[in-house]
Amino acid sequence: xxLSQLNPGQKGIIVSFTDAEMxxxxxxxxxxxxxxxEVERCAPLGDPIAIRVAGYQLCLRKTEAAVxxxx
Amino acid sequence: xxxLKVALVGNPNTGKSTLFNLLTGLNxxxxxxxxxxVDKKTGFCKLPSGKSAEIVDLPGTYSLYPKxxxxxxxxxxxxxxxxSSHPDVIVLVADSTNLRRNLLLFSQVADxxxxxxxxxxxxxxxxKEGISIDIxxxxxxxGVQVVNISARKGEGLPALKQAIAQITSLAxxxxxxxxxxxxxxxxxxxxxxxxxxxxxxxxxxxxxxEHLAFFTDKEQEEIEAIEIGNGFDTVKLQGEETxxxxxxxxxxxxxxxxxTGAKKKxxxxxxxxxxxxxxxxxxxxxxxxxxxxxxxxxxxxxxPMDMIEGGFxxxxxxxxxxxxxxxxxxxxLDGVVAGLGGIVIFIPQIAILFALISILEDTGxxxxxxxxxxxxxxxxxxxxxxxxxMIGGIxxxxxxxxxxxxxxxxxxxxxxxxxxxxVSCSARLPVYTLLISLVVPDEKVWxxxxxxxxxxxxxxxxxxxxxxxxxxxxxFIIKAKERSYFIMELPVYRMPxxxxxxxxxxxxSKTFVLEAGKVIIAISIILWVMSTYGPSKRFEAIDAKYDHxxxxxxxxxxxxxxxxxRAAEKLENSYAGLLGQTIEPMIKPLGYDWxxxxxxxxxxxxxEAFVGTMATIYSVEGAEDDGGETRLRDKIGAAKxxxxxxxxxxxxxxxxxMLFYAFAMQCMSTVAIVYRETKSWKWPMIQxxxxxxxxxxxxxxxxxxxx
Numbered sequence: 147x148x149l150s151q152l153n154p155g156q157k158g159i160i161v162s163f164t165d166a167e168m169x170x171x172x173x174x175x176x177x178x179x180x181x182x183x184e185v186e187r188c189a190p191l192g193d194p195i196a197i198r199v200a201g202y203q204l205c206l207r208k209t210e211a212a213v214x215x216x217x
Numbered sequence: 218x219x220x221l222k223v224a225l226v227g228n229p230n231t232g233k234s235t236l237f238n239l240l241t242g243l244n245x246x247x248x249x250x251x252x253x254x255v256d257k258k259t260g261f262c263k264l265p266s267g268k269s270a271e272i273v274d275l276p277g278t279y280s281l282y283p284k285x286x287x288x289x290x291x292x293x294x295x296x297x298x299x300x301s302s303h304p305d306v307i308v309l310v311a312d313s314t315n316l317r318r319n320l321l322l323f324s325q326v327a328d329x330x331x332x333x334x335x336x337x338x339x340x341x342x343x344x345k346e347g348i349s350i351d352i353x354x355x356x357x358x359x360g361v362q363v364v365n366i367s368a369r370k371g372e373g374l375p376a377l378k379q380a381i382a383q384i385t386s387l388a389x390x391x392x393x394x395x396x397x398x399x400x401x402x403x404x405x406x407x408x409x410x411x412x413x414x415x416x417x418x419x420x421x422x423x424x425x426x427e428h429l430a431f432f433t434d435k436e437q438e439e440i441e442a443i444e445i446g447n448g449f450d451t452v453k454l455q456g457e458e459t460x461x462x463x464x465x466x467x468x469x470x471x472x473x474x475x476x477t478g479a480k481k482k483x484x485x486x487x488x489x490x491x492x493x494x495x496x497x498x499x500x501x502x503x504x505x506x507x508x509x510x511x512x513x514x515x516x517x518x519x520x521p522m523d524m525i526e527g528g529f530x531x532x533x534x535x536x537x538x539x540x541x542x543x544x545x546x547x548x549x550l551d552g553v554v555a556g557l558g559g560i561v562i563f564i565p566q567i568a569i570l571f572a573l574i575s576i577l578e579d580t581g582x583x584x585x586x587x588x589x590x591x592x593x594x595x596x597x598x599x600x601x602x603x604x605x606x607m608i609g610g611i612x613x614x615x616x617x618x619x620x621x622x623x624x625x626x627x628x629x630x631x632x633x634x635x636x637x638x639x640v641s642c643s644a645r646l647p648v649y650t651l652l653i654s655l656v657v658p659d660e661k662v663w664x665x666x667x668x669x670x671x672x673x674x675x676x677x678x679x680x681x682x683x684x685x686x687x688x689x690x691x692x693f694i695i696k697a698k699e700r701s702y703f704i705m706e707l708p709v710y711r712m713p714x715x716x717x718x719x720x721x722x723x724x725x726s727k728t729f730v731l732e733a734g735k736v737i738i739a740i741s742i743i744l745w746v747m748s749t750y751g752p753s754k755r756f757e758a759i760d761a762k763y764d765h766x767x768x769x770x771x772x773x774x775x776x777x778x779x780x781x782x783r784a785a786e787k788l789e790n791s792y793a794g795l796l797g798q799t800i801e802p803m804i805k806p807l808g809y810d811w812x813x814x815x816x817x818x819x820x821x822x823x824x825e826a827f828v829g830t831m832a833t834i835y836s837v838e839g840a841e842d843d844g845g846e847t848r849l850r851d852k853i854g855a856a857k858x859x860x861x862x863x864x865x866x867x868x869x870x871x872x873x874x875m876l877f878y879a880f881a882m883q884c885m886s887t888v889a890i891v892y893r894e895t896k897s898w899k900w901p902m903i904q905x906x907x908x909x910x911x912x913x914x915x916x917x918x919x920x921x922x923x924x
Contacts, residue, residue, distance in 0.1 A: 166452045166453055166456055167452050168702075169456050170282065170452065170455045170456050170459055171284060171702065171704055172704065173456070173459045173460065173463070174279045174280040174282070174321060174459060175279055175318065175704060175706070176315070176317070176318040178460075178463055186487070186490075187490065187491075187494065189494065189588050189589050189591065189592060190494060190495065190496045190497075190499045190500060190589050191589075191592040191593065192592070193591070193592045194588060194591050194592070194601070194703055196490075196494075196588065196707055200315065200317065200318055201314065201315050202314075202315055202318075202706060202707075203486070203706065203707040203709075204704065204705070204706055204707065205588045205703070205704075205705050205706075205707050206703060206704045206705070207591065207703045210702065210703065210704060
């Protein structure tokens, strides 16, 4: 399942990434495999989304969230 | 010269800039928005040992692998031993509430082998949130000194300075990962090629040599050949390295960090976000904040501005009364003082604008605006991150274009740079203010909104809409080099640092007066000379003509009018007048006469020269007037077309002028900064041409429809 498919309030555990370049950026910002991630809210227009991971808030576009595979 | 060079390195939002201010006592702009530290900032600090240290504040980054132009500076400085900012010591500033992510950068920097220490900032906040860190154990495992500090409260500084003084010239940090294991042959080949014994440095060179200017073209080619020859996959290896580092850090941090209640820190921020980024309220609040800013600029500043305006009028009047009449007095009062008054009067507005913008950045609200606006902005070829340069453009395009450096994608960045100067900056404010006060009545609509304030807001909206539409055009013209990203930290809400707000107000007003002032005073003097003197034959002819009429007339009333007519005719025949008349056929369709033409010419280099020019031209014209019309606004409002006798500043002319100033690129500093940021003349020239064309067409349409 992709992170972009979660609704606000839902949680998941990061399993892997489908894009190597984006994976480096996400990992540098604390999105590591095995880390719990929660979708906090969507922007007023539905995109981007704000997630909580590794003890802080991150925002990213839905297309970017779609490269994060969660369970 | 300092005894020691110290670089501050850390993630964005770790309080690095605040620490820098504390250490150096030099203040500068700090914000809550990731990557606000754009240019290199340097200051000096006395250490307890009596030695002095030069402190450099490097841009915030999550990793040595840069994602934006801004971040690439960090590795460039740390890699180049001959760089003037290359540090002897690195202070890595980390956020105690998010240690693991912060230590990723630590471990990369540590492997470069430069002596360093770790400053754990926000120690007080971490404690409050139930995070406890065993710093002795951490120091032992990392092999460097670890100091707890709280930059916001100014705690832990003596200990930090002591630690900097004590640091050894040999790096002591323990090794983390085996850098050469990722690409053994390539690393070995590079080590030999560039004569280094540091595996990680060699690996970084393989990844990033394109960013390192100190390699010659030949060296670049050889490094490239090693890369290709060994099948070096930079993306894959960066990923592997990051994973390996985090694995290492898990070991380092096991039983160092005890976290009992990490959720607490977000409760307040969550509640605020629920309102401020709400589907409906979010935009309404944003709109109201913008309206509040415009309203504040107008209403709060009116009293001090009236006082300044009145003060300068009084000064000119008294000067003319008491100083001996002559050319020098005229130059001083009608040239210099008039020009100076035209600048000083905008200090209240600029101070208010910058104070409000710095509060929005400091509290963390600006990051939310970015978050809310991204989807809209993307439709027009921009990114949510373009909102900050564009809102900053309301203040000044120059720093805003520089702040576009933290937009990762090249295309998004170029488009942002191209359209930011269209957003009405504070230099247009004087022009708008003057023209609005001439043609828009000072009335209330629905009892609350000031009509002039609303008109001003409309001008800003027009400029923003224009910027967005032009962006859309560029979106289809410019080809993308890489994909665009929008991964950004949303910092927790904080109270603004009031000292910082006050300082920003002071600093920006000072810069405006000094920088813009120099140009404006110079232009004012040149203009005064040009409008007072003309081809001597013409002037002699005018003098002869009026002397002749005067000699034959005894009517005192007629004499007074004659003096005024003589001055007006002289102005028309002065060098400035002739220049204005030369371009008059071109600007006639826009509703301008040759006097406005002079103002257009002088504001080619800096648009804020408009008001000063008007002030100079009209004080020259009114110099012989003994009436009470000493306020600029009244003088310009009273100006009449000599042919028809109708006022020159009608609604149509004023609106056409405002549109011209809204769209035209009348700012040499912006042209220069765009050249610097894009490293080519192509973009600033395209910008100059399209903006001037747009200004002309918009002003033409407006005048022809409204007249």
